[in-house]
Amino acid sequence: QKEVEQDPGPLSVPEGAIVSLNCTYSNSAFQYFMWYRQYSRKGPELLMYTYSSGNKEDGRFTAQVDKSSKYISLFIRDSQPSDSATYLCAMSVEGQNFVFGPGTRLSVLP
Amino acid sequence: NAGVTQTPKFQVLKTGQSMTLQCAQDMNHNSMYWYRQDPGMGLRLIYYSASEGTTDKGEVPNGYNVSRLNKREFSLRLESAAPSQTSVYFCATRFGGIQYFGAGTRLSVL
DSSP: OOSEEEOOOOEEEETTOOEEEEEEESOTTOOEEEEEEEOTTSOOEEEEEEESSEEEEETTEEEEEETTTTEEEEEESSOOGGGOEEEEEEEEOTTSOOEEOOOEEEEEEO | OOOEEEEOSEEEEOTTOOEEEEEEESSOOSEEEEEEEETTTEEEEEEEESSTTOOEEOSOOTTEEEEEOSSSBEEEEESSOOGGGOEEEEEEEEETTEEEEOOOEEEEEO
């Protein structure tokens, strides 16, 4: 079993839709949970991070962590064509190396 | 504030040639990383440096060497490039549980 699983997509949605992106993981020691956005031919850009469990909201983006289910989610409300990118989840334990999901490619169609 | 800067952005090599990928950061972070990103494989850790003067192997270190020149700079060297090293290379720093990435170097080995 891979440490982090993520559906690679591609996922296509119409503009204005609510998007749900998810990752599951197996290591219960993970403390930091991150979402990166990567545009084509660019480096990953930190979008949101959460320490331990709970929700975090930033504008149209909401990150959720459910440690009991080992499941994290990123919700995008009122999706825009500019949200079209690959979204990578990442996790870590303090002082240890990061583990990344393979990324989900999202297309928001005008 | 440039963050993490990688040079060059693009490079084409012939099999057997050598080259060094440069990474510099102005974030004053202790930890620095080199990843490669291949389609369907996600980000894989090549080498990392927890602090100036220390380096350690990651998941895929074969064929690479690194130098942590000072706190700001962390270089990745390919001594004898092979077609299997065709990839996009990312440098990253770390602060606490979060990583910050450069824009990447796109390398082709013919």
